[in-house]
């Protein structure tokens with residue numbers, strides 16, 4: 001490796017290398033922390049942005065992983081500096097971590113601006129922590145490696161495998177109609193989350209980690225390593241070593257995260273049957289990188305990409321099985337011809353180079369392109385008079401008989417309304433009805449909560465109904481499933497057509513034709529719009545107010561308007 005710059009060119013030199021009053025203070029305070037001048041002089045400072053918290057059980061191991069990264073940084077001649085940033089604990093944070101994704105992105109960006117970082121290792125994994133850290137680091141555009149938390153071990157209940165989220169939803173419906181009892185339900189509660197690490201289905205965490213891996217921003221294949229596998233701390237240490245080299249090579253996120261690299265990430269997500277949340281996050285990340293990505297490109301890439309990874313909720317297996325089958329590198333090796341193999345990765349080598357020795361060791365879990373689980377990817381983008389700016393459906397996780405369906409709407413004004421009435425025996429609903437949830441989008445939620453898998457009414461569950469068409473401007477968990485149309489844009493809260501749907505209006509869904517429409521005249525819709533009155537902002541003060549003023553709609557990635565783009569970030573003055 002030939003360094004592209006000298007120690008005097010390092011960003012941190014302004015803090016530690018000068019002979020002025022402030023540098024005296026910075027060096028004396030490093031010594032206060034127990035370091036000698038030899039520990040810091042002329043060395044790249046590597047920020048380790050850590051989302052560890054008691055509020056985030058998926059990241060329980062990050063205290064240890066930060067130490068593993070530090071070991072690698074020291075070995076390579078760097079100076080590690082761990083910086084805690086906001087965590088987004090998916091299970092505990094309400095109404096949705098999505099409300100705070102941009103706050104963590106700002107936290108990361110500003111930490112990298114304000115501290116003497118020359119490069120950064122990002123410790124994240126639980127759902128929105130992945131795009132948030134990536135967005136912040138991309139805007140900062142310092143050399144960066146993402147270290148994914150890794151999936152947790154398989155869940156277990158009486159010898160049966162349990163998958164995060166997916167099996168909880170499934171058995172919850174069984175419990176609601178008395179098929180399983182309280183004792184069994186409690187045993188599942190004990191066994192569904194057996195270790196640290198992220199949800200081990202192909203939910204949002206696994207999908208986002210895989211997309212960041214396919215983008216080239218993790219060590220190749222890192223996203224598939226189970227959190228509890230000893231390879232995981234070794235990977236973290238290797239990331240620590242590699243980031244120091246990247247600083248000397250001046251290899252930055254925007255050198256890696258090109259439009260072609262984003263297309264690789266989308267292709268990976270589609271082949272894996274990944275979470276619909278990836279659409280929003282990748283569009284937002286691309287916006288920070290200066291890459292081009294929109295909903296229609298997602299749909300185009302989905303149509304040409306076979307669905308080859310048999311992982312829940314769209315398939316049968318879990319992330320541990322995927323790892324043993326070869327993991328993401330093996331899966332990507334099956335997609336040669338659909339990928340831009342010349343794209344750079346954090347290793348400084350191309351994606352094609354990194355796939356050279358990848359081997360599939362279980363053909364059931366990772367299928368060949370000749371024997372896919374489905375001929376196309378997991379996501380379809382829909383448009384029509386109900387979603388002029390688009391909506392999405394994860395059709396691989398839906399009952400195929402519902403993918404062409406029309407039926408009368410049963411409308412809920414918001415989630416509280418749904419909660420009150422969904423199990424009412426008098427609710428005028430049949431298996432052919434289309435459940436519609438309003439005011440659950442970016443502003444309506446707020447934060448576009450994962451409410452999009454509307455519960456099936458109890459009386460239909462008792463009849464054996466397990467899927468029906470559901471439509472909302474919400475998102476749904478990557479571990480969810482069903483014929484759920486999501487991300488309807490513009491959202492109902494800002495006066496999108498979803499706001500004007502009434503009970504009994506016929507909704508037409510045609511996934512093969514990519515259509516979502518209301519069988520209602522333009523005149524009637526115009527009359528409904530004229531009579532519509534907007535609701536009050538849900539969080540009118542503080543961060544909620546900032547969010548409400550600046551958040552983009554789902555089709556634009558829900559970033560803040562003032563954070564998009566590639567304008568350089570001014571370094572702080574030091575006086």
Ligand code: FES
Nearest residue numbers: 058126198199205
């Ligand atoms: Fe953390 Fe699913 S709750 S990844």
